Amino acid sequence: MRQESILSPDWLTVTLVLGGVLVCYYLVPVAALFLSVPLGDVIVQMSDPSVVQVVATSLVGATISTVVATVFGVPLSYWLSREQSRRSSIIVGIVVLPLVLPPIVSGMVLHMVFGPSAPIGRLAAAVGVQTWRSLLGVVLAQTFVASPFVVVTSLAAFSGVDPTLEAASRSLGKGRLTTVYRITLPLAMPGIVAGMALAFARAMGEFGATMIMAYHPETMPVRIWLAFSGRGVDTAFPIAILLVLVSVAVLVVLNTVASNPWT
């Protein structure tokens, strides 16, 4: 009886109405953005070689930073999920630090390590690698702000995999690596891919840290800012629409991959 009253149509209607307000809050501004510019203007922008270059920089940078975040973040999240101790709590705190830092501050701290007068920046420049005002600078900035999404989401995914399954696999004669590859990773994969999708989206939209680390080559958010500050908000709309379209397209692909991969 108790469960029936919770799931009764009246109560569900109330939750839908409350949630619906929030959904409208998301959708209306995006719809207004799309309605603000004729479709032709967006198509014209897409044929502009400099815009194509900006889109490419954003896509390549976000892809590389997502891969880097995954390669380093997934092992860390696995370790965190299996290590229940005070030090793991401290490390989780460190991981989420970039989430709570203002992006512009993230750019400043990165600049102090990888900038032209910073030790690592100078060392890299000495061997011909420029860590600022380069695609590498974009990737460094995007990875810093986006990788926590991979770690935090994958951590939740790994924590949801029953350790008994790993124990069973090892008892059946399979080593740690085989067990992780064939049991743990497939079961955690939806969560990992969700984390990658969030990291990619965050990297695509990253602006503050990128502005400090790599004003050039321009990413889409930087181009939007330049258009807005130079010629007014109307001139920024077409490229903003492009950014939304590219991000949504990639998220749809990742979400399709993430949904229930074993069926």
Add this chain to the structure above:
Amino acid sequence: MLELTTLRTSYDAFDLGPIDLTVENEVLAVLGPSGSGKTTLLSTIAGIVDADGGMVTLNGTELTERPPEDRDVVLVFQDGALFPHMTARENINYAATGATPIDALIETLELTEVLDRNVETLSGGERQRVALARSLATEPGALLLDEPLANLDAPIRHRLRHELRDLFVSLTIPIVYVTHNQRDAAVVSDRIAVIHDGDVHQVDTPTELFAHPETPLVASFTGNVNVFRARIADHDRLEWSGRRMCAPIDGRDVGQSVQFCIRPEHVSVVQSSTNNPNVFAGTVTKSVFQGSSYNLTVQLKHATDPVRLTLSSRTYDRLELAEQEQLRIKLNTNYIHII
């Protein structure tokens, strides 16, 4: 042969051992209540929990420091621990070494119909069969089972425990079968080890353990057994609540305080008045129908502790018993066991 030598460990603030056990190519049931250390014992043998001391050896090879995958000891978990992203067939193939004919295993465990189903859709009994097939597909040197029947309905449990017994007989490896259920232990095993608070209290064959528990604790794990305090009165008599009765004293000292036990099914109801010292008058205070039998609680006139007995439904009806009915019961000398 699986040997545990002063094996001990601490896990989740629980201390296990030291435990000494030897398991030949037989089934050893580890019987004990929840929290007694049964699962910790299996996990330590399997290498999932590290031992703090002692040794685990299998056929003379020490396993104590080896990781679980190098022990040749397979643990079957309580719920089967089947991999949910695989079908039943994929679960079995995952473990297969290639040496074992999987088809024969599948046939023996009647899994043909469920092989291509996702394991999430299997019933409890089917899951346990798949888990067992998966374990045997590795051709283990020893098999450990953690309450494999615990979550099953009574009819399936009844059927599966007999099937398990038949299967185990065909395997010539040490098998450790953990359970809190006396009936499972009695049917499935060759010997039973009673464990409580991390220590083994008695190891014996099922018949011997049920007939001659060495301590009241062991007696309490082997069913709803009656345990009473008494005193040795002479070479063949016990004094129990002021009454003398015949009992197998076995050379104990006169005057010694002891406890004796008798199983409910070994207490009988007698109809005629008799001078037999083992017959006592009392009143039925509780009667519980169990299907094919009744469990009675009888308050004797001379003793404070009630006596529990089990009667077949047929006998119960023939004697026209009911609660508050007067009766006489007999504690058969042959079934009295002094602890």
